[in-house]
Amino acid sequence: MSEHSELAAPRPGFDGLVDLFLAFMQISLSGFGGAINWAHHALVEQRRWLSDEDFTETLSLCQFLPGPNIINFAACFGQRRHGLVGALAAAAGVVAVPLVIFILLGALYSRFGQLRVVHGALNGISAAAAGFIIAVGVRLSRPHRGRPWSAVIGAAAFISMALAKFPLIYVLLALAPPSIALAWWTQARQR
Amino acid sequence: MSPILAILQLVAEFVLLSLLSFGGMNVVLPDAHRFVVDAHHWLTDQEFADFFAIAQAAPGPNFLMFALIGWKVGGVLGAVAAALAIALPAGSLAYVVGGLWRRFRDAPWRRAVQGGLAPVTIGLVFSSGYVLSVAADQDWMAFAITVLTAVITLGTEINPLWIFFAAAILGSFALA
Numbered sequence: 001m002s003e004h005s006e007l008a009a010p011r012p013g014f015d016g017l018v019d020l021f022l023a024f025m026q027i028s029l030s031g032f033g034g035a036i037n038w039a040h041h042a043l044v045e046q047r048r049w050l051s052d053e054d055f056t057e058t059l060s061l062c063q064f065l066p067g068p069n070i071i072n073f074a075a076c077f078g079q080r081r082h083g084l085v086g087a088l089a090a091a092a093g094v095v096a097v098p099l100v101i102f103i104l105l106g107a108l109y110s111r112f113g114q115l116r117v118v119h120g121a122l123n124g125i126s127a128a129a130a131g132f133i134i135a136v137g138v139r140l141s142r143p144h145r146g147r148p149w150s151a152v153i154g155a156a157a158f159i160s161m162a163l164a165k166f167p168l169i170y171v172l173l174a175l176a177p178p179s180i181a182l183a184w185w186t187q188a189r190q191r
Numbered sequence: 192m193s194p195i196l197a198i199l200q201l202v203a204e205f206v207l208l209s210l211l212s213f214g215g216m217n218v219v220l221p222d223a224h225r226f227v228v229d230a231h232h233w234l235t236d237q238e239f240a241d242f243f244a245i246a247q248a249a250p251g252p253n254f255l256m257f258a259l260i261g262w263k264v265g266g267v268l269g270a271v272a273a274a275l276a277i278a279l280p281a282g283s284l285a286y287v288v289g290g291l292w293r294r295f296r297d298a299p300w301r302r303a304v305q306g307g308l309a310p311v312t313i314g315l316v317f318s319s320g321y322v323l324s325v326a327a328d329q330d331w332m333a334f335a336i337t338v339l340t341a342v343i344t345l346g347t348e349i350n351p352l353w354i355f356f357a358a359a360i361l362g363s364f365a366l367a
Contacts, residue, residue, distance in 0.1 A: 029250045061292045064305055066212045067281020068254040075282040076289035087286050095274055098251025099258055103270050105245055106262040113241060116367035124336060124362020125244035125355050126327035131340030132351050133217055134320035139345070140313045150310040157314025161221045162321040165229065168211055168222035172311065180307030187303055 008048045010081045017082060017089040023047060024074050024093030035070040035094075043077070050077070070094055147186070153179045197233065198265040198272050205257055205276035212281065214312030216254040220319040223257065224326075233264050240326035247355055254278075332365050 010016040023042055030038045036059065043050050050058070062072035071091055078090030112118050144150040157175055160166045204226050208219040220243070227233045234242070242263075246256035254277055261273025295301050328334040336358050343354060 028252055035252050057292075057296075060296075061289065062285060064301075065281065065285050065288060066210050067285065068212075068216050068252060068277065070252050071254070071278045071282045072285035075285040079286050079289055084286075087282070091278060091282050094252060095255075095278055098249075098255055099270065099274050101249060101251055102246075102255045102258050103262055103267055105249055106259050106270065109241065109245065117363045120365070120367030121359040121363040122241045122244040123327060123333055123366045124358035124360070125248055126240040126323060127333040127336040127362070128340040128355050128358035129243060129247050130320050130323035130327050131337040132344055132354070133316060133323060134337070135341045135344035136217070137313055137316040137320055138341070140309070140316060144310060144313070153310040154314035154317070157311045158317050158321070161315055162318035165221075165225050167225065168219060168315075169207060171315075172211055175311050176308060179311055180304055183306035184300075184303035187299060187306065
């Protein structure tokens with residue numbers, strides 16, 4: 001509990017909002033390999049705005065809800081510190097500057113994307129990224145070993161989405177309810 | 192089609208994806224691909240894969256890949272609209288639910304929802320990997336990069352950025 005006394009309080013008014021904007025801009029711009037790792041560095045270690053425990057708890061909420069984790073984190077944390085304007089300042093920090101960079105990159109792409117060297121480099125990255133995502137899928141599956149219904153639901157999601165190309169909303173409406181019911185049933189049996 | 196109408200259609204789709212992306216934005220890539228490449232032909236397979244690559248490598252959150260799609264569909268206005276369509280709905284939900292979280296964090300239904308969504312999410316993550324590899328792996332060399340990356344990522348603790356960097360160098364020679 002002694003940790004809490006060391007936490008830095010928000011600066012009042014406009015200064016506090018600028019602090020939030022800049023902190024989330026820093027997180028967002030350094031967000032290679034997942035912005036969330038940088039969020040821990042910037043918010044817990046550097047600025048002492050959050051305890052480790054608070055960070056983990058907020059993160060588990062952000063991962064539970066839909067949407068980009070870093071946006072959810074900005075909305076939750078910004079709200080706690082400065083209410084609605086705080087949430088907006090933090091989310092603006094995530095998006096504003098990177099969006100300008102991305103638009104510039106889009107313009108560069110339309111001009112130079114067909115150059116063989118650029119094309120080859122991007123192709124290499126996207127081929128690697130596909131492998132990376134497959135590895136993420138394998139990692140996520142590991143805790144589900146020995147739960148046959150998980151494998152059936154996962155396979156059904158893959159077939160309906162990747163192969164049959166059904167719209168995501170139908171896939172979720174069809175698969176989420178039975179899957180949640182099965183999770184509930186498994187939970188009840190373990191109790 | 193007028194660009195404004197196209198932007199509106201894109202925004203409607205992205206708002207839906209924002210609220211359906213349980214497990215993060217990688218989960219909704221196949222549906223985004225279905226919508227913008229297969230259904231509307233706003234992007235080619237190639238551009239979709241390239242935008243994904245740019246979003247991985249650029250400074251900024253990866254979900255801004257959706258802003259690149261918006262940029263292709265409707266210029267700067269399209270990019271801004273697409274970024275907002277992804278960020279605002281989910282962000283608003285997090286804003287509202289954030290205050291209630293302590294109350295239902297340990298509830299049994301909360302754990303059942305999370306446990307039940309997990310296998311669906313996993314299937315969708317594999318779908319993303321599949322859709323991207325179909326788009327990116329047009330020859331055996333690219334396919335080899337995909338397989339190698341998966342193996343290295345699973346076998347080591349290496350920062351994926353180094354793999355992407357190596358893949359970009361390799362690609363600029365071998366895939367050009």
